[in-house]
Each structure stands twice: as structure tokens, then as C-alpha cells.
Amino acid sequence: MEKIKSYCSKPANLITVIFLTLLLLAVVLPLGTLLVGSFRVNGNQEAIWIGDDVEEGSWTFHHWTELLTSKEFNYAETKFWIPLWESALMAIISCFVAVLFGGMVAWFITRSDLPAKQFISTVFVFPYIMPSWSMAMFWENFFKNTGINAGMGILQSTTGICVPESMVYGLWPCAMSLGLHYAPFAYILIGGILRNMDANLEEAATVLKASRFKILRRITLPIVLPALISTILLVFSSSISSFTVPFFLNKSSINSGNNFVSISVQMRNLINTGFTIGQGYVVAIVLMIFSIGILTLNNWFTGTRKSFTTVTGKSGQVSLVNLGRARIPTAVLMIIIVAFFAIMPLLSFAMESLFEVPGDWSTFTLRYWTSTELFEGSNKGDTIGILRSATMWRAMGRSLLLSVLVSLLAGTIGILIGYAVARKRGSRAATLMSDLAFLPYLIPSMSFGAVYLALSYTKGFTWLDSSFFLLLLVGSVKFMPFASRAGTSAMLQLSGEIEEAAIMMGVPWWKRMARVLFPIQKASFISGYLLPFISCMREMSLFVLLAASYTTLVTTLLQEYSRTGLTQASNAINLLIILVVLVIQFAVNKLTGASLDRGIGG
Amino acid sequence: MPKIVLEHITKRFDKAGTHNAVQDLNMVIEDREFITLLGPSGCGKTTTLRMIAGLETPTMGRITIGDTVVFDSETGVNISPAKRDIGFLFQNYALWPHMTVYQNISFGLENLGWTQERIRKRVEEMLALLQIETFEKRYPSELSGGQQQRVAIARTLAPAPKVLFMDEPLSNLDAKLRLEMRTELKRLHAETDSTFVYVTHDQLEAMTLATRVCLMNNGLLQQYAPPLRVYNDPANLFAAEFVGSPTINFIPVSARKTGMHTAEFSTLGRTFLFEGDDSLVDLNDTRRDNAVLGVRPEFVHLEEGVMKGQVYAALPSGMETIVQLKVEGQLLTSVKFGGVDYNVNTPMYFTFSGSGLLLFDKESGRKLAKGSVKLKE
Numbered sequence: 001m002e003k004i005k006s007y008c009s010k011p012a013n014l015i016t017v018i019f020l021t022l023l024l025l026a027v028v029l030p031l032g033t034l035l036v037g038s039f040r041v042n043g044n045q046e047a048i049w050i051g052d053d054v055e056e057g058s059w060t061f062h063h064w065t066e067l068l069t070s071k072e073f074n075y076a077e078t079k080f081w082i083p084l085w086e087s088a089l090m091a092i093i094s095c096f097v098a099v100l101f102g103g104m105v106a107w108f109i110t111r112s113d114l115p116a117k118q119f120i121s122t123v124f125v126f127p128y129i130m131p132s133w134s135m136a137m138f139w140e141n142f143f144k145n146t147g148i149n150a151g152m153g154i155l156q157s158t159t160g161i162c163v164p165e166s167m168v169y170g171l172w173p174c175a176m177s178l179g180l181h182y183a184p185f186a187y188i189l190i191g192g193i194l195r196n197m198d199a200n201l202e203e204a205a206t207v208l209k210a211s212r213f214k215i216l217r218r219i220t221l222p223i224v225l226p227a228l229i230s231t232i233l234l235v236f237s238s239s240i241s242s243f244t245v246p247f248f249l250n251k252s253s254i255n256s257g258n259n260f261v262s263i264s265v266q267m268r269n270l271i272n273t274g275f276t277i278g279q280g281y282v283v284a285i286v287l288m289i290f291s292i293g294i295l296t297l298n299n300w301f302t303g304t305r306k307s308f309t310t311v312t313g314k315s316g317q318v319s320l321v322n323l324g325r326a327r328i329p330t331a332v333l334m335i336i337i338v339a340f341f342a343i344m345p346l347l348s349f350a351m352e353s354l355f356e357v358p359g360d361w362s363t364f365t366l367r368y369w370t371s372t373e374l375f376e377g378s379n380k381g382d383t384i385g386i387l388r389s390a391t392m393w394r395a396m397g398r399s400l401l402l403s404v405l406v407s408l409l410a411g412t413i414g415i416l417i418g419y420a421v422a423r424k425r426g427s428r429a430a431t432l433m434s435d436l437a438f439l440p441y442l443i444p445s446m447s448f449g450a451v452y453l454a455l456s457y458t459k460g461f462t463w464l465d466s467s468f469f470l471l472l473l474v475g476s477v478k479f480m481p482f483a484s485r486a487g488t489s490a491m492l493q494l495s496g497e498i499e500e501a502a503i504m505m506g507v508p509w510w511k512r513m514a515r516v517l518f519p520i521q522k523a524s525f526i527s528g529y530l531l532p533f534i535s536c537m538r539e540m541s542l543f544v545l546l547a548a549s550y551t552t553l554v555t556t557l558l559q560e561y562s563r564t565g566l567t568q569a570s571n572a573i574n575l576l577i578i579l580v581v582l583v584i585q586f587a588v589n590k591l592t593g594a595s596l597d598r599g600i601g602g
Numbered sequence: 603m604p605k606i607v608l609e610h611i612t613k614r615f616d617k618a619g620t621h622n623a624v625q626d627l628n629m630v631i632e633d634r635e636f637i638t639l640l641g642p643s644g645c646g647k648t649t650t651l652r653m654i655a656g657l658e659t660p661t662m663g664r665i666t667i668g669d670t671v672v673f674d675s676e677t678g679v680n681i682s683p684a685k686r687d688i689g690f691l692f693q694n695y696a697l698w699p700h701m702t703v704y705q706n707i708s709f710g711l712e713n714l715g716w717t718q719e720r721i722r723k724r725v726e727e728m729l730a731l732l733q734i735e736t737f738e739k740r741y742p743s744e745l746s747g748g749q750q751q752r753v754a755i756a757r758t759l760a761p762a763p764k765v766l767f768m769d770e771p772l773s774n775l776d777a778k779l780r781l782e783m784r785t786e787l788k789r790l791h792a793e794t795d796s797t798f799v800y801v802t803h804d805q806l807e808a809m810t811l812a813t814r815v816c817l818m819n820n821g822l823l824q825q826y827a828p829p830l831r832v833y834n835d836p837a838n839l840f841a842a843e844f845v846g847s848p849t850i851n852f853i854p855v856s857a858r859k860t861g862m863h864t865a866e867f868s869t870l871g872r873t874f875l876f877e878g879d880d881s882l883v884d885l886n887d888t889r890r891d892n893a894v895l896g897v898r899p900e901f902v903h904l905e906e907g908v909m910k911g912q913v914y915a916a917l918p919s920g921m922e923t924i925v926q927l928k929v930e931g932q933l934l935t936s937v938k939f940g941g942v943d944y945n946v947n948t949p950m951y952f953t954f955s956g957s958g959l960l961l962f963d964k965e966s967g968r969k970l971a972k973g974s975v976k977l978k979e
Binding site for chain 2: 005006009495497498500501502503504505506507508511515516519520
């Protein structure tokens with residue numbers, strides 16, 4: 001009894017006990033229900049679909065066998081294997097694009113005497129702050145044309161060129177826009193290693209008379225290799241399960257040959273029919289296994305090879321490659337390219353929302369922003385001008401409220417977890433807690449949504465179904481990894497002595513947190529709040545399965561508008577989301593000095 | 603006034619329990635002592651200090667400060683550090699970077715519920731004691747290492763703790779400043795009337811500061827005695843080697859008992875007779891290489907006697923000269939007062955003098971006797 005009392009008298013122990021329990025409930029339990037759901041008859045409609053007089057709630061292998069093996073009408077092939085294979089192909093291409101583009105920029109920024117580095121770096125990373133589908137929407141806005149019955153795009157209205165449908169919709173454009181979206185991510189990872197790599201390592205080889213090429217091949221590449229592999233694996237795992245991009249670029253007619261249903265889109269289709277929910281769960285589990293496998297591989301790579309990637313400190317003099325006469329032309333070219341991908345998407349969203357026919361000034365209109373006309377057959381308050389639309393404002397308000405609550409919850413819990421992990425370093429319970437808090441990062445958003453969907457259908461948890469609380473729960477848990485990582489690294493940077501000095505003075509725990517620890521690492525902790533906020537504000541895949549008509553968020557509304565072909569409205573909403581995210585990030589950055597790059601990117 | 607008693611203190615970090623950071627430590631620290639916990643890194647000295655302070659929980663044992671049992675693994679008593687009435691000075695000072703010097707010192711006092719006026723008075727007193735009045739409004743990052751150290755001391759002393767713990771407080775300072783702070787700590791010990799417990803791996807620091815040295819290795823207490831006693835009469839090979847600079851000479855010998863207090867052994871090409879002040883009953887003379895003769899460098903006298911070697915290297919430093927001799931394949935270190943320089947390979951006569959020579963049991967490392975040697979004719 002005394003022992004329990006003395007164990008709990010330490011805040012770090014108490015935090016571990018509480019949050020370990022909560023995380024087990026919030027992460028492990030839902031995962032369990034998803035697994036169970038894939039072996040069960042979920043609801044009445046599914047029972048009818050399976051036939052054979054199976055009863056609702058009974059055990060069955062049907063979901064797995066039908067989706068993975070059924071040859072009837074090529075069911076397994078068309079519903080599972082082809083989407084999976086094509087998604088993998090898309091992911092591979094996008095890796096290639098991201099690493100090539102991002103790596104090239106990283107090399108120029110860190111290893112050459114290119115002018116205007118600061119500008120290029122800032123602008124290049126900018127698209128990464130935009131929602132993940134922005135590049136896809138921009139791609140469509142840019143390339144679509146009347147030749148494929150999709151309205152006039154920027155390219156056609158400025159040059160008259162009509163590109164074939166396969167360049168606008170389908171696998172190839174998806175891969176390209178994903179690659180472009182993840183290029184800044186590759187840049188951050190590869191550039192980080194290149195920048196921190198001690199130049200002495202290369203100089204030591206130069207002194208030993210190694211040639212430049214040999215240095216690159218034998219010294220630089222092996223050192224950058226782990227970062228490179230890491231980038232490839234992370235981009236691959238994010239791309240293969242991407243829902244939003246294939247969703248926005250899957251508008252071609254079914255028989256055109258460009259129809260591309262990614263595995264995540266397929267998952268949503270399976271779940272939304274109501275007949276094949278269990279099969280949707282199967283896809284969610286498969287994707288999850290994929291992701292966790294890839295990320296384990298990644299940890300193994302970076303873990304075993306980390307020893308020589310570790311940074312020996314900021315090396316003073318880096319010998320920069322002299323670009324010579326190519327210096328200015330390269331810089332101009334780079335500025336044009338990065339500015340194109342940073343600014344053009346925003347312009348294209350604005351144009352799409354301001355013109356009936358993009359680029360045609362005679363069709364300029366503010367109708368899609370300010371009109372009070374109602375959509376045909378829409379609900380009350382659903383006006384064409386989104387600034388007048390009560391539905392839009394309600395969704396926006398709900399999104400903001402949700403993001404604020406998620407960031408407060410995740411951020412605070414992240415700091416507390418960070419505190420406990422730093423204080424109880426190496427203890428088994430603390431390690432488990434930290435792993436559990438990070439686990440949601442490994443699970444694709446769409447699968448994570450499915451996990452909580454399964455939970456909300458489970459007996460005893462049905463009160464969660466379609467509630468705002470469900471969104472809050474899923475958001476807080478999904479974005480917890482950002483916060484707990486930020487919190488942990490900030491706490492680990494502080495030597496334990498800083499707190500112990502206060503303990504010796506008899507300062508109570510809450511006061512130590514509020515007066516000593518928090519002020520010192522203010523910037524990092526606030527990043528721990530900012531990251532979940534921004535991620536939540538621009539998240540669609542996670543909520544698309546869960547948001548009901550009366551818990552519509554601004555992103556799910558955008559999805560709805562895009563699905564029903566309201567191009568102008570969806571572009572306008574996207575622009576609004578980006579503006580809100582930018583304004584808040586800028587404000588927080590100016591007020592507190594916290595910034596996104598202090599945490600991990602996602 | 604407090605007296606600190608440690609009884610059977612054991613600390614294990616790994617659950618498997620294969621390695622003890624501290625093992626069955628028993629120790630009494632008397633009131634107003636200046637104790638140093640001395641040993642190589644990883645020997646458990648910092649862990650011991652943190653356990654007494656309450657920052658670490660022992661796996662087993664009992665700690666009493668004054669009349670209060672502050673920790674007892676059997677009854678589960680574990681009083682929080684704040685209630686142990688102690689001060690703790692950290693290696694990296696642990697000054698709060700976002701508070702000024704004044705705030706750093708006053709923050710702890712606020713928690714004692716003192717009035718603003720009383721706090722002001724006490725902080726000013728501390729600033730004056732450590733001679734840092736002018737830095738009152740500065741932040742730690744604007745101070746030099748020595749100044750930060752003073753602020754840390756002021757902060758620790760402000761609540762007037764009865765016991766002050768220090769964890770290698772001088773290791774981050776440069777050599778000159780370290781010497782200065784050493785003097786100051788000794789003065790503070792006299793002025794503040796408190797008990798000091800001080801962790802260091804620097805044997806010189808331990809020798810010069812402490813009233814008693816607690817020498818540890820691998821979590822085990824090696825010797826707990828006044829510094830000169832540890833130097834002159836070390837309990838074992840480890841204590842003899844760890845304390846003293848330059849290091850003691852160890853000469854492996856095969857010793858044979860010739861009487862209650864006497865033994866005979868051959869080494870360096872000569873046969874010696876050893877006469878000790880303790881009984882040599884524990885000497886096991888059934889085996890060869892059973893003992894080690896320990897000779898402090900000051901007992902190797904050069905340019906005297908009949909034993910002969912060659913100068914291997916001479917390192918004059920002004921006040922003294924360290925001379926290394928090569929004798930029959932073995933290196934011997936000698937210290938000679940005054941600055942003399944010998945050329946390498948100069949032939950050199952030497953002798954072992956004095957009654958401070960030590961004979962250790964080779965197997966257990968235990969000291970058998972202290973005494974003198976003479977050559978057998």
C-alpha cells in the first residue's frame with residue numbers, strides 16, 4: 001500500500017499510469033474492434049449480401065475470402081488486387097518524382113553557391129502547408145479542357161492546347177501531383193542530412209587525394225543513403241494509401257481506360273455501400289499492415305545505420321560547389337519553378353472560383369462567393385455564394401472548434417507524455433506509452449477513420465456514432481504523435497537537473513511545469529499545439545467516413561461539393577482553408593516564435 | 603543538527619538485477635563534516651548522493667537524516683527531497699535560463715511562503731556572500747562559468763539548508779577558477795556551519811577539501827577515512843592506485859614469510875627483507891607472484907643506494923621533477939624536489955626509503971601491512 005502511494009506520489013508515474021490506460025482504450029481497443037469487424041457480419045444489409053441465411057453479428061470468413069479470392073465477375077481482381085497494384089505503382093512513381101525533385105533542390109541549397117537560397121527554400125516548402133489534395137486540384141484546374149468535357153483549364157485558355165484525358169485524370173496525374181506534394185518533404189529530410197553532415201568528412205577524403213566523384217560515391221552517398229531510403233519509404237507509405245488525390249483526379253468516365261480507383265477510394269466505396277462494410281475493414285487492415293511494415297523497415301534502416309549519419313555538430317565551413325556561369329540562370333530557373341508550384345495553385349483556386357470559364361475575363365463573377373441564390377434542390381441555407389452559405393460557415397466553425405479542441409487536447413497530453421517519457425527514460429511502461437502515442441502515425445488516415453467507424457458500430461459504443469465527440473476523439477489520437485514527439489524532444493533537451501533544482505526548493509509539480517519547464521521550451525511546446533491544429537484543419541481522409549450530415553466539417557463539405565461537380569465552390573472553399581491555416585500559422589509564429597519545422601512533418 | 607546514516611543501501615537500475623549501481627553501502631556522516639564521495643566514473647558515487655537527496659529511490663536499505671528516517675525500503679517510507687531540508691548543487695548548475703539571477707535565487711524562497719521583504723533581504727545577503735551583487739538583474743546566459751557557479755551556490759544556500767550536496771560542481775570550470783572555487787567552498791563550509799557532501803572523480807579535489815573521503819568502485823565502498831589516511835594507509839590496491847599523483851609504483855613479488863611481521867622476496871634483481879607493522883598471517887606463500895609491493899614515488903630516492911637503473915624520462919615542472927626509471931624491464935616513478943633535468947638513458951642509482959611501503963595480497967588486493975624494506979646482504 002505504501003509502495004503504491006509512494007509510486008503515485010511522483011507525477012511522472014501517475015501520468016504514465018493514466019495515459020497508458022487511456023491510450024490502450026483509445027488506440028488498442030478500436031484496432032481490436034476493426035479486426036473483429038472484419039470477421040463478423042456487420043449489420044442487416046451485409047447479412048443479405050452474404051446470403052446463406054447468416055445472422056447479423058455472427059462470425060464469418062466471408063469478407064476475407066470474397067475480397068481476396070472470389071473469381072465471380074473477377075470480383076477480387078477488380079475490387080482489390082488491381083486497385084492495390086495500381087496504387088503501389090502510383091506510389092512508386094510519386095517517390096521517384098519527390099526524391100528527384102526534392103533531392104535536387106536540397107543539393108543546390110546546401111552544397112552549391114546558388115544565390116537567393118533563403119527565398120527558394122521558404123517558397124519551396126510552402127506547398128507542403130497546403131492540404132494534400134491542393135496539388136491535385138491545381139493539376140485539374142491547369143490541364144482540364146473542353147476536349148474531354150471538363151471545362152476549360154488554365155493551359156487551354158492561355159495556349160489553346162488540349163491535352164488527352166490520360167494527362168488530366170487517372171493514375172499518372174495522381175502520381176505526379178502526389179510526387180510534387182511530397183517533394184518538399186523529401187527536401188526537408190535530405191537537406192537536413194546534407195546540411196548537418198560534417199564537411200570535415202568530405203574534406204578528410206579530399207586531403208587523402210580522393211577525386212570529387214569518388215568522394216560523392218564513397219563518402220557523401222553512403223551517408224545520405226539512410227535519409228534517402230527513409231524518404232522513399234515514407235513517401236511510398238503515404239502515397240499508396242492516399243485517398244484525397246485519387247479522389248479528386250478520378251473523374252474520367254468508367255470506360256475511358258483512364259479510370260483509376262485507388263485502394264483507399266475503394267475502401268470508402270466498400271464501406272459506404274453498407275453491404276460490404278466488412279470488406280472495407282479488410283482493406284483498412286491490409287493498408288495498415290503495409291504502412292506498419294514499411295515504417296518498421298524504415299526504423300530498421302535508420303536505426304542500424306544511424307550511427308554514422310549522426311551529426312557531429314554544425315560544421316563551420318562547408319566547401320560549396322562553384323556553379324560558375326550557370327549560377328544566375330540556375331537560380332532564375334529554380335525561382336520560377338518553385339514559385340510556380342507555390343503561387344500558381346492559389347491563383348488557380350481563386351480563378352476557378354471567380355470565372356465561369358477560367359481565363360475568360362468576360363465571365364468574371366463574384367457569384368460563387370457572394371450570391372444568395374440557393375442550389376437546386378439543396379437544403380436551406382446552402383447558397384451558391386459560399387461566403388453567404390450558412391452551411392459553409394457552420395462547417396467552418398465546426399472545423400475551427402474541432403481543430404482548437406484537438407490541438408489543446410493533443411498538445412497538452414503530448415507535453416505530459418513527453419515529461420513522463422523524459423523522467424522515466426528506459427522504463428518499460430513509459431516506452432510502451434510513447435510507442436502507443438506514436439502508433440497512429442503509422443496508420444493511414446483512411447484506415448484510422450475505419451477503425452473508429454468500426455468502434456462506433458460496436459455494441460456499447462454506438463453513442464459515438466456520428467457524434468462530434470467521435471471526431472474529437474479520432475482527431476486527438478491521430479494527431480497525438482506530432483504533439484508527443486514535440487513534447488518528448490523538448491523535455492529531453494532539458495536536463496533533469498533543471499527540474500530537480502526546483503524540486504529541492506519544494507516547488508510543487510504544477511508550478512514546476514508552469515513556471516520552469518514550459519517557459520524554457522515555450523517555442524517547442526507551442527509547436528506541439530500548432531502541428532495538430534494545422535493537420536486537423538486540413539484533414540479530409542480521416543473524417544470522410546465519420547462526419548455525418550450534422551457534423552460536417554469544412555473539408556468534408558469540400559469533398560461533397562467536389563463530388564457533386566460544384567467546381568467553383570470547392571475551389572473557393574479550398575482557398576479559404578489555405579488562408580485560415582496560413583493566417584493562424586503566421587500569427588502563432590510571429591507571436592511565439594514557434595514554427596512547424598520544429599516538429600516532424602506529416 | 604543532522605547526522606546522516608546509510609544502512610545497507612543498494613541500488614539496481616536494471617530489473618534483472620545482475621548489476622548493482624550501489625551495493626550494500628553503510629556509512630555515517632557526522633554533523634558538519636565535509637565528505638567527498640570519490641571514485642572513477644560509473645562507480646555509483648553520484649547515485650549515492652542522489653539517493654541521500656531523494657532524487658533517486660534506493661532498491662533496498664534505510665537512510666536517516668538527523669532523527670528522521672527519510673527512506674526505508676521495508677516500511678515504504680520515502681520522504682520527498684523538498685522535505686529533507688537539504689540543498690543540492692548540480693554539475694551543470696541547472697540555473698533557470700528564463701529567470702534573472704535575482705529570480706533564480708528568490709524563486710525557491712517564494713515557495714517557503716516568505717514575505718517579499720524577507721526574500722529581498724536574504725537574496726541580497728546571498729549576493730553579497732558570493733560577491734555577485736552587480737549581476738542581480740542579468741540572465742544566466744550573460745554570465746561566465748564561474749559567475750554562474752556562484753549564482754548556483756547562492757541559490758542553493760539561500761534557504762539555509764542544514765546539509766549541502768554537491769555533484770561535481772567544479773568540473774565545468776577551467777583549472778585556475780577551479781582552484782579559486784575550491785578555496786571558496788572550504789571557506790563557505792566554515793562560514794555556513796552545515797554538512798557538505800561532495801561528489802568528485804578528481805582525487806586532488808577530494809584530498810584537499812574533505813574531512814573524510816568515501817572511496818567507491820563498482821558500487822562498492824573501498825575505504826571511508828580522512829584523506830591523508832587513505833593516501834598513507836590505503837585499504838587495497840584500488841585505493842592506493844586511485845589516490846595520489848603521480849601514481850603509486852606497483853611491483854609484483856613472490857613473498858615468503860620469515861616471521862610474524864617479516865617477509866622476504868626477490869625482485870628487480872635483488873632480494874629484499876620486509877618488516878611490517880601488521881601481522882603477515884594472511885600472506886599465502888604457497889604460490890608464486892602472491893603479493894604486490896606498493897611504493898609511493900616520494901619513497902624512491904634517486905642518486906642514493908646501490909640499486910641501479912636508467913632514466914626513461916624526466917618531467918621537470920619547476921617545483922618538482924617526476925623521473926621515470928627503467929629497472930630490469932620495470933618502470934618506476936620517482937618524485938624529486940626541485941627542478942633537475944636528466945638526459946634519457948642516464949644511469950641512475952636509487953633506493954627505497956621510509957616506513958610507508960605497502961604490501962598487498964595479489965589475489966584479494968587487500969593491504970597486508972605497511973612497513974619498510976632493506977636489501978638482504
